[in-house]
Each structure stands twice: as structure tokens, then as C-alpha cells.
Amino acid sequence: MTTIGEIGEDALIALFVPRLPETDAEILGPGDDAAVLSVDGHLVVSSDVLVEGRHFRREWSTGADVGWRAAMQNLADIDAMGAVPTALQITLCAPSSLDVDWVLDFADGLREACEPHGVGVVGGDLSGADQIVVSVTVLGETHGTEVVTRADAHPGMVVAVSAPLGAGAAGLAVLTAGVDAAPEAVQLFKRPRPVVGAGLEAALRGAAAMMDISDGLLRDAGRIARASEVGIAIDSAAVPVHPAASVAAQALGVDVLPFALTGGEDHALLAVFPSAGSMPSGWEVVGRVTEEFDGVRLDGAVPESLGWDHFSR
Numbered sequence: 312m313t314t315i316g317e318i319g320e321d322a323l324i325a326l327f328v329p330r331l332p333e334t335d336a337e338i339l340g341p342g343d344d345a346a347v348l349s350v351d352g353h354l355v356v357s358s359d360v361l362v363e364g365r366h367f368r369r370e371w372s373t374g375a376d377v378g379w380r381a382a383m384q385n386l387a388d389i390d391a392m393g394a395v396p397t398a399l400q401i402t403l404c405a406p407s408s409l410d411v412d413w414v415l416d417f418a419d420g421l422r423e424a425c426e427p428h429g430v431g432v433v434g435g436d437l438s439g440a441d442q443i444v445v446s447v448t449v450l451g452e453t454h455g456t457e458v459v460t461r462a463d464a465h466p467g468m469v470v471a472v473s474a475p476l477g478a479g480a481a482g483l484a485v486l487t488a489g490v491d492a493a494p495e496a497v498q499l500f501k502r503p504r505p506v507v508g509a510g511l512e513a514a515l516r517g518a519a520a521m522m523d524i525s526d527g528l529l530r531d532a533g534r535i536a537r538a539s540e541v542g543i544a545i546d547s548a549a550v551p552v553h554p555a556a557s558v559a560a561q562a563l564g565v566d567v568l569p570f571a572l573t574g575g576e577d578h579a580l581l582a583v584f585p586s587a588g589s590m591p592s593g594w595e596v597v598g599r600v601t602e603e604f605d606g607v608r609l610d611g612a613v614p615e616s617l618g619w620d621h622f623s624r
Contacts, residue, residue, distance in 0.1 A: 330422060332430060353458065359447050390510035391510050398431050405437075473513070476550060480527075518582040518584055524580065532545060552567055
């Protein structure tokens with residue numbers, strides 16, 4: 312094993328950068344003080360962070376898994392605005408004892424996730440740290456379309472999701488329990504597979520409000536409700552549950568529905584449409600927008616649990 316401390320920063324960059332994906336929007340990429348991109352329409356920017364021990368564990372996930380997750384959860388954020396992801400900036404902080412191969416696998420995971428979507432890694436930074444921390448800034452462009460925010464849901468509209476939910480949370484539960492079961496759910500936790508482009512299609516079909524489901528359906532529905540100053544009523548019977556989540560729940564002997572209602576990490580989209588007839592194919596109505604109350608309700612009641620909170624555990 313060769314560590315990053317043994318080869319040094321410049322040698323690591325020389326090995327790391329050639330493995331990264333490129334984008335047609337790139338005018339100047341890695342290697343200078345800043346990247347230069349061409350942009351069509353408005354620039355859309357988001358950021359995220361993954362911390363070892365909190366968002367991933369090396370005993371569960373390979374470097375490629377972490378690279379894939381770092382890319383996909385950020386591409387989903389741009390898609391949730393109805394925009395097209397273009398490029399990533401990646402900052403990797405790591406202990407000097409980290410194996411060089413882990414870093415190269417991380418780059419491979421980024422490339423595997425980004426290349427099908429024409430997204431490049433155009434720069435970033437490396438730093439020493441006591442644990443692995445990955446910080447991502449993602450850039451996108453609108454190509455002349457209007458961005459979709461969380462703030463334009465109106466009473467009478469329908470609330471829908473772009474895909475079945477719960478597999479990511481179920482996979483995490485299986486890993487945490489140390490149970491050898493539900494491999495599809497485990498894989499979907501390690502490598503979420505949002506349909507990048509579903510957000511743009513939803514925007515073109517008239518979505519009034521939209522966001523990426525990263526912290527659970529109920530919590531994220533509440534965020535749209537607050538931003539739009541409305542109420543959102545969720546019907547639990549209408550929520551589509553991923554089959555892999557059902558397999559995991561059976562193996563663990565637990566109810567599957569909480570995985571779909573309060574588990575995040577699937578990175579499917581939650582959107583509000585004027586009517587069910589205006590939705591793209593494949594979306595499922597899970598509730599409605601109302602002025603009868605504020606916030607989110609589940610089957611008419613205040614939910615006992617909403618989902619992931621980064622500072623509650």
C-alpha cells in the first residue's frame with residue numbers, strides 16, 4: 312500500500328486529475344487558480360459535503376462508491392431546479408495515511424457518475440485532515456428555461472414524486488444492523504440512482520415547486536410548504552415504495568413505510584403540479600396542496616417523525 316503522505320500532493324494530483332470527467336462547457340479546467348466555463352442561460356449553483364463516519368464508512372463503501380454518491384446527490388440538486396448540471400468542483404480532505412488507490416477509485420466513481428450526463432470535474436482542492444471530508448460545488452445552466460423553486464405551490468395543486476422511495480434508507484438500516492440481506496437496497500444506498508433530467512422534464516411540463524428528496528419525503532414536503540406558505544397533505548397509501556426497501560424491511564422485521572416517508576438518500580424528486588394530468592410519465596401523486604393548515608400532515612395528522620436532521624443525532 313502506498314499512502315498519499317508518501318507520494319505528496321503534486322504527485323497525487325498528477326495521478327488524480329487525468330481520471331476525472333470532462334465537460335463540453337469547459338474553457339479552462341483543472342490546473343490553474345480557477346476554472347473557466349461557458350454558460351447558456353442563468354448559472355445555477357449548489358454545494359454539499361460528505362463526512363467520513365457520518366455520511367459514509369470505508370468498511371461499507373469503496374472510494375468509487377463515495378465518488379459516485381458525491382456526484383449524484385449534487386447532480387440531483389441542479390436537476391431539482393429544472394436546470395442542466397454542467398460541472399463539479401471537488402475538495403478532498405484526507406489523512407496522510409490514506410491509500411493512494413482509494414483516492415484514484417474516488418476519481419473513477421466521479422467519472423462513472425458524471426460521464427453519462429456530460430458533466431465534468433473542473434477543479435477543486437486537496438487538504439490534509441484527520442478524516443476524509445468531501446466538499447462538492449455543482450454548477451448548472453438553465454438554457455433559457457425558468458428555474459423551479461420551492462416557493463410557488465398553491466392550494467389545489469397536486470404533490471408528486473418521480474420514483475419509488477425508501478431503498479436508500481433501507482440499505483443503510485441493513486448495513487447498520489450488520490445483516491447480510493437486501494443487496495439491491497444496500498447498493499442503492501451506496502450508489503443512489505436518481506433519474507437526472509427528470510427535473511428538467513417536470514419544469515417543462517409546468518412544475519410549480521420542486522426539490523430533491525434527500526432528508527425524507529415528509530421533512531422535504533414541509534420545506535416546500537413553508538417556502539410556499541401553504542399546507543401539504545400526504546396520503547401514506549399513495550406513496551410508492553421501492554421493492555428493494557420491502558425486501559430489506561422483511562429481512563429486518565420492520566414496517567417498510569417509514570423508509571419511504573422519513574428516509575432520505577434516494578434523491579428522487581418531489582414536485583407540485585397544477586394537476587395530475589400535467590405530470591410527466593412515471594410520476595406518482597402522493598398528496599395535495601391546501602390552505603386548510605400550515606406545514607405537512609400525514610393522513611390528516613401531524614407526523615410523529617419527519618426525517619433526517621443533521622444536528623439532531
